[in-house]
Amino acid sequence: MLSRKLDPEDLRRIETGPIEREFHGQTSAKSSVPDSLSTVAVDFAGVTKSYGNKVVVDELSFSVASGECFGLLGPNGAGKSTIARMLLGMTCPDAGAITVLGVPVPARARLARRGIGVVPQFDNLDQEFTVRENLLVFGRYFGMSTRESEAVIPSLLEFARLERKADARVSELSGGMKRCLTMARALINDPQLIVMDEPTTGLDPHARHLIWERLRALLARGKTIILTTHFMEEAERLCDRLCVLERGRNIAEGRPQALIDEHIGCQVMEIYGGDPHELLSLVKPHSQRIEVSGETLYCYAPDPEQVRTQLQGRAGLRLLLRPANLEDVFLRLTGREIEE
The missing domain is CATH 3.30.70 (Alpha-Beta Plaits)
Known part of the structure; x- marks a missing residue:
């Protein structure tokens, strides 16, 4: 069964209509965050967030250097997803200050988000569109023209190792391929910072190692990655530094081997x-x-x-x-x- 192809009306509707996905929240043309940034890509200073009487993030402080992979390691309920939502300006902290790519969040979250790519925990790809069409549509969410998107799609397909699947429907892809496509989609706007929420959850070992290889390729390009995970091996293999979370608190921070030497030895x-x-x-x-x-x-x-x-x-x-x-x-x- 063939995919329903995008026609010009589809693209006009995407280009001029409101953006419904919560993350993007802007319809302005593509604009880059200034390159003249400090070496700190993300900074949380005394951040607290509660829902009702439950404190989800508790006076959390950490900094992420540009070009490093920083891990947020903890079990379900440790506050990882809430931290990611606050970083993106989708949830406001009750106290504390957040700076992302040199601008305050949530006050200037829209500007910060133009320099961020997001890989959500669960793939939210358009199943009826092809691999190429998914990338083309996502470029519109950043105000990119068809010509601009088409110029970068070949390199994204190469990154995801999906060159031979460019015209295949998403529903025909394996779980690992879908995850690679979701990662490639997050790179459509050439972001400085990539936020990955449990990127290998639900994947088999072979697919997990494929994703790890792709993440290392991003780090080699100088990208900054914030990785939330509960997989210990994943954190050890990928993270330059990490923060161990327990009930929204930073209970330990450092390089993986340094933490092992300090606390176990x-x-x-x-x-x-x-x-x-x-x-x-x-x-x-x-x-x-x-x-x-x-x-x-x-x-x-x-x-x-x-x-x-x-x-x-x-x-x-x-x-x-x-x-x-x-x-x-x-x-x-x-x-x-x-x-x-």
């Missing part, structure tokens, strides 16, 4: 298959710290072989020795796993 022995509370007395003398989560006992030990020797011969136990990671940091700081 040793290898981790995971022990399954027995009552973890019964094993505490056996492993405690050989561990710097012990955490229990569900049926798993986490031993942070300078010499894991001493722990292994102590448990040798106990039936049913399974031991896994691995390097410390960000999940251990989160468990250490909050007392719970990030999936909760």
Whole structure:
């Protein structure tokens, strides 16, 4: 079944009609944020946001340098999406100050948004249009003419590795291809800052690695990325720095490996298959710290072989020795796993 093709009337309607998608909120012609910016792309200073009696973001402060990938790491309900909405000027903070690309938000959010590309958590592509048509339509939301959009579409298709799918309907694409198209669409206005909300949620491992490769390509171009995620491996692989969020608070900030070294600093022995509370007395003398989560006992030990020797011969136990990671940091700081 063929896609319904765009005709000139479609394009005129898109060009002159109101923009219904909340993010864009402007019908003015394309305009770039000034290039003469400081090295700080985004700054949150003491930002608080509540809904009713619930504090969602609690006196949050962080800065994002131009050209880096900055991660907002936390479980569902940690405030990541609210932070992204405030950054885009879609939600107003109750207190504090936000600066994006050198301008105050929400006061001048429309100007800031002209320099931002957004990759939402869920793809909101037009299923009946082709890959090329989706890019063409999205350019109109930034006041780009057909000629301007067509000039950049080939490079966007190349970035997304969708050159051979340019005339395919979105409904014919795999999940990974759709995600790549959503990323390419966010680049139509050549943004300085790209905000990505859980970009690999729901993707299989192969598609996830493809997205990671594309994100690294953007960083190599000098783009600034703010990445919200609850995938620890994703944060470790991609982020130059990150902020660990717990109930809207910044509980730790820094480079991934620096956070691991500061809060963990040793290898981790995971022990399954027995009552973890019964094993505490056996492993405690050989561990710097012990955490229990569900049926798993986490031993942070300078010499894991001493722990292994102590448990040798106990039936049913399974031991896994691995390097410390960000999940251990989160468990250490909050007392719970990030999936909760």
